[in-house]
Amino acid sequence: MLLLISPDGVEEALDCAKAAEHLDIVDVKKPDEGSLGANFPWVIREIRGAVPADKPVSATVGDVPYKPGTVAQAALGAAVSGATYIKVGLYGCTTPEQAVDVMRGVVRAVKDYRPDAFVVASGYADAHRVGCVNPLALPDIARRSGSDAAMLDTAVKDGTRLFDHVPPDVCAEFVRLAHEAGLLAALAGSVKAVDLGALTRIGADIVGVRGAVCEGGDRSTGRIRPQLVAAFRAEMDRHAREHAAATATS
Numbered sequence: 540m541l542l543l544i545s546p547d548g549v550e551e552a553l554d555c556a557k558a559a560e561h562l563d564i565v566d567v568k569k570p571d572e573g574s575l576g577a578n579f580p581w582v583i584r585e586i587r588g589a590v591p592a593d594k595p596v597s598a599t600v601g602d603v604p605y606k607p608g609t610v611a612q613a614a615l616g617a618a619v620s621g622a623t624y625i626k627v628g629l630y631g632c633t634t635p636e637q638a639v640d641v642m643r644g645v646v647r648a649v650k651d652y653r654p655d656a657f658v659v660a661s662g663y664a665d666a667h668r669v670g671c672v673n674p675l676a677l678p679d680i681a682r683r684s685g686s687d688a689a690m691l692d693t694a695v696k697d698g699t700r701l702f703d704h705v706p707p708d709v710c711a712e713f714v715r716l717a718h719e720a721g722l723l724a725a726l727a728g729s730v731k732a733v734d735l736g737a738l739t740r741i742g743a744d745i746v747g748v749r750g751a752v753c754e755g756g757d758r759s760t761g762r763i764r765p766q767l768v769a770a771f772r773a774e775m776d777r778h779a780r781e782h783a784a785a786t787a788t789s
């Protein structure tokens with residue numbers, strides 16, 4: 540399982556760089572603009588320059604409205620700024636067809652510019668609270684639009700977590716559907732170390748975190764700390780080892 544960490548700006552990204560050996564993807568966002576809030580192009584560019592070249596930089600394009608042209612242009616902006624993972628939060632899409640429309644535009648805009656870019660269609664585990672598409676619709680939306688991964692995060696950061704809204708057995712179905720469609724499955728949403736056992740068993744390809752690696756576990760007032768990233772990674776590795784051992788003996 541890959542570890543994606545979301546700094547809120549250049550300063551936190553530098554702290555991520557200090558823990559680079561423990562993480563896989565640096566995900567630029569602007570948490571004060573929403574769960575998948577988009578940051579400025581120059582921040583993406585500066586972070587790309589600050590983290591080791593072998594670590595992909597991801598950028599969130601926002602909790603986007605149903606405006607395919609606007610979103611495609613924003614996604615291209617993120618790619619031009621140096622992000623190779625482009626994450627789109629389908630907040631304003633109320634049907635799978637709308638979501639496919641938006642993601643098709645993103646895939647074309649991004650891949651015409653950079654064919655090896657990786658496009659992530661993200662929905663929300665707590666979709667019922669904000670009125671967007673059902674979490675289990677995401678793998679098919681990603682497949683139909685030519686995206687590379689389906690993701691879930693939480694829209695409302697009020698302390699509730701991924702599994703509060705989408706229990707582990709339903710997350711397992713999400714991962715199964717994504718894999719069946721040939722996609723990677725990414726899961727996030729105030730994930731804590733205690734969730735890593737279930738996420739490992741479920742077979743998620745990417746886990747995304749911010750709060751869990753911030754001081755005090757607070758994604759808004761705390762700062763990302765390299766030692767918390769290292770500790771989180773150690774827990775991931777421990778679960779991976781235990782799972783591999785259990786699978787080998789069963």
Ligand SMILES: O=C[C@H](O)COP(=O)(O)O
Nearest residue numbers: 545727729747748749750
């Ligand atoms: O992409 C992952 C998000 O940044 C998750 O943030 P969070 O762990 O604070 O919910």
